[in-house]
Amino acid sequence: MAFSFFGGVHPKENKWYACDKEIQEFPAPDLLVIPMSQHIGAPCKPLVKKGDLVTVGQKIGDNQGLCVPVHASVSGKVKAVEAKAHTSGTTVMSVVIENDHQNTLCEDIHPRTPEEVNALTPEEIIDIVHEGGIVGMGGATFPTHVKLSGGIGKVDTVIVNAGECEPFITADDRLCREMPERVIGGLKLIMKVFGLKEGHIGIEDNKPEAVKALRANLETADGIAIDVLPARYPQGAEKQLIYAVTGREVPSGGLPAAVGCAVFNAATCKAIYDVVYDGMPLIRRIVTVSGDILMEPKNLLVPIGTSFNDLIDACGHSENPYKVLSGGPMMGVAQYDLSVPTIKGVNAITVLGRRNEYAVDEPHCLRCGKCIDACPMKLMPVLMYKALQSEDIAEMKSVHIMDCIECGSCAYTCPASVPLVLGFRVAKQLIRNDAAKAKAKV
């Protein structure tokens, strides 16, 4: 049974730009920039230096603690190890690789037979996922092995997030249409880790082809239900998806495991399948490159480290991009330097022209309250923004800014185009800085 979450909006989907474009393999460019930080947690330390030769899938960065390794996506020579521009807007230590176009595979990479996979224990699967550098690929980039190990004994319901409710983005839709067996195979591995006999795939009803492909690859004995949910933004947000599929509400400040749930993006499931069966770490991902000024929007299978510029150029554009986002127009992060590389969490590059409705930014609140009706977390965006403007940390906390899931429904519905989500990201950072300062004083 599907439950209906509070709030949300119906933004113009604009999926038609790319939803019928088959996934194309993007040829690796001559130069790739592989950042040491592509996940939530401690950045990797480079394991290679300038002049070293590397092979496809070779580990080139790792660290202790909350961290996953990064791997070379091509073979070639390390040209530099230095700070480079990153989608976060900062610079990050990165390994720059000159591609030799030989595609020489790392000798550590070995596929497993189905029998070998069946014999793996949950701990061994978690270890393989860790070594494969797998993170949440819907944009969250939380290390997947930590979510798996932390959920054992707590999780009774696992849900694949194939919602993909953001406008323009079609990467997961195409993935489910073209490689459903890998999404389902990844889910089965997750079910094995948690010791579950049942699993769910949550998907919006605007993706009938993907639903059909997934159903065609399922057998009753798999114990996997396809939950077709009404298309409404942000149906693909973790807490909203959990509510829609199970009727359970994740408490304020809580994690999905608090209500026995764990959610994995469809692309993450494929990445788990790839590393367990093929032995291939996360070195490529599907990226939708779309937008109103692109000549030919595409869904591309992209080597990690490929620049946004290369991908945008491959699609062609009819005018100079006015706004380029890493991600979609609701939750994406505007990019000012298009030399930034594609990293594990980039599911889309949205390229907008000056006249696009999603490209407007002129802030002045009209006090209309529409943002309050739209918020799926039952927050008061107008008051949260006011608290930010007054730089009042106590007030920011009291209006629960930290509970904001940054879905962008409020900003979308706001007739004055107040940059609410951007403001809430800043506010959260101010709260975190304040907490760190307080801790340092103790």
Ligand code: SF4
């Ligand atoms: S306040 Fe946060 S959670 Fe609520 S609609 Fe705005 S971005 Fe989404």
Ligand code: SF4
């Ligand atoms: S929707 Fe926009 S204009 Fe209306 S109250 Fe909220 S922030 Fe202000």
